[in-house]
Each structure stands twice: as C-alpha cells, then as structure tokens.
C-alpha cells in the first residue's frame with residue numbers, strides 16, 4: 001500500500017505524531033496543522049484519505065469538509081473525522097456532510113489502524129475499478145469513455161481560453177486484409193504496437209491519445225493550430241511506418257496509418273462531437289487519396 005497517501009489534519013502536535021505512528025506502516029503520511037493548509041495540501045498533493053480534526057482554531061473541520069466537497073479537484077477524497085468525544089449529533093452531521101467515518105480521541109491505536117486499513121482497501125478497490133473503466137484492456141491506453149470525458153473538458157477549456165483544439169483520428173490501413181491474412185491475434189499485436197508508438201510520440205509532442213474502438217485511435221492536442229498539428233501528426237504517421245511491421249506484400253511493405261484531423265476554433269458550447277465528425281471527413285479523404293497520409297484543416301465550430 002506504499003504508494004497511498006494519508007493527510008493528517010490536526011492542530012495538536014502530539015495528535016499528529018500519534019496518528020503518524022499508527023498510519024505510517026500503511027501509507028505515506030502528510031501533515032496539515034490547520035484548515036487552510038488542509039485544503040491547500042489536498043488540492044496540491046491529492047491524498048488518498050484525509051484524517052480531519054473537527055475542532056481547529058482557524059477553519060473548523062466541518063467547514064474544511066464543506067470546501068473539499070465543493071471542489072471538483074478534491075471532492076472524491078474520503079474524509080474521516082477526528083473528534084474529542086462521541087456525540088451522536090456531531091457524528092450524524094459529519095456523516096450527512098459526506099465524511100465516511102469517525103475516529104475518537106484518545107486514540108485506540110488498534111481501532112484506528114483497522115479503520116484506516118479498511119478505508120485504504122476501499123481506495124485500492126476504487127482505483128482498480130477506475131483503471132478497468134477507463135483503460136483499454138488490449139492496448140493499455142485510455143479508452144473511449146476516458147476520451148469522451150477528456151474531449152468535453154478540453155472543448156470547454158478551448159472555448160473559454162479562446163484556444164484552438166485539434167482532434168485527430170488515426171486509422172490503421174487495410175487492417176481487415178491484415179487480419180484475414182495473419183489472423184486476429186497477430187492483428188491484436190499490431191494494434192498494441194501502433195498504440196504504443198503513437199502514445200510515445202504524444203508524450204514527446206504533447207497531447208492525449210485513446211483507443212476509440214476497433215483499429216481507430218483518437219488524439220487531442222490542446223492549444224494546437226492546424227500547421228503545428230499537421231507536422232506533429234506527420235511525425236506520428238512516420239513513427240508507425242518506421243516500426244516496419246510487414247503487411248501483405250501486394251498491399252504495402254509495412255503497416256501504415258491514415259490520419260484525419262480538425263483544428264477547431266470553438267465559438268459555441270456543446271458541439272464537441274462536430275470536431276470529431278469533421279476529422280472523420282478528412283480521414284475519409286486521406287483514405288481515398290491512397291492511405292498512409294495526414295489530411296485536415298482548420299475549422300470553426302459556431
């Protein structure tokens with residue numbers, strides 16, 4: 001569990017030390033001495049669990065929890081309240097506000113350890129579920145669900161910041177023939193290699209890549225105009241060709257991809273799918289013009 005982080009928020013030094021001793025075998029321990037630090041460190045360090053004292057001199061634990069629950073960057077982090085005495089009213093209020101549990105002082109180390117352990121187990125389970133929900137099992141890159149969420153995010157960001165968003169579709173050429181000739185298992189290996197090559201390029205060039213489905217990958221490049229997009233996508237096209245994966249002799253020497261893109265100047269909310277449709281149109285042109293090429297343009301979404 002060593003890559004897990006627990007943030008201990010307590011104004012009392014002794015309490016922080018005692019809790020640290022209980023928690024440190026299960027997770028990396030972070031500290032905050034007051035409410036404001038708790039909020040700042042939660043946003044910055046993204047702990048997996050927060051142990052939060054209720055009574056603190058600046059902002060009370062209730063107010064901290066309220067602020068955390070109203071901030072989309074941290075609203076998912078489970079919070080366990082630390083309280084001086086057991087009072088049903090306080091416990092009910094905290095649980096209704098979204099705290100997942102209560103720990104009472106003075107600490108019984110065995111109980112605190114068991115509670116923290118159980119909550120960290122839930123965190124691990126959730127991480128695993130998130131992984132399966134958002135990662136494509138064949139290629140290990142983000143899947144279409146993650147892409148859809150990211151597209152909405154980047155679309156809004158581009159609209160608000162008046163930046164150009166490029167969306168590209170990368171499609172393996174003549175892949176049906178490849179599958180028919182070499183078999184689907186070999187085809188799967190090709191998809192893995194192509195996804196890896198594109199992902200590596202995106203790490204260098206900047207951008208997000210996902211498997212859209214079948215033999216199609218999709219790329220998002222925020223703040224990227226058509227000229228920049230065209231040269232980056234050309235590098236991606238070349239990176240796949242240079243893998244030198246043999247195709248069927250009379251089709252082409254190596255496995256290649258065609259890429260269609262749209263560099264969108266976004267003037268209107270709610271038309272993220274239109275960028276995809278335009279990129280798809282250019283992909284069709286790239287295919288019709290002979291495959292193994294990049295095609296696209298600037299478009300305006302209004």
Ligand SMILES: Nc1nc2c(ncn2[C@@H]2O[C@H](COP(=O)(O)OP(=O)(O)OP(=O)(O)O)[C@@H](O)[C@H]2O)c(=O)[nH]1
Pocket residue numbers: 138171172173174175176177179183184185186187188191213214215287291
């Ligand atoms: N091996 C493998 N094949 C897949 C997978 N998903 C889709 N395919 C195959 O991808 C092929 C796509 O074929 P088409 O849509 O006709 O496209 P294409 O043959 O690449 O032709 P062009 O796109 O015009 O170059 C089909 O044979 C699908 O079965 C997968 O996960 N693994």
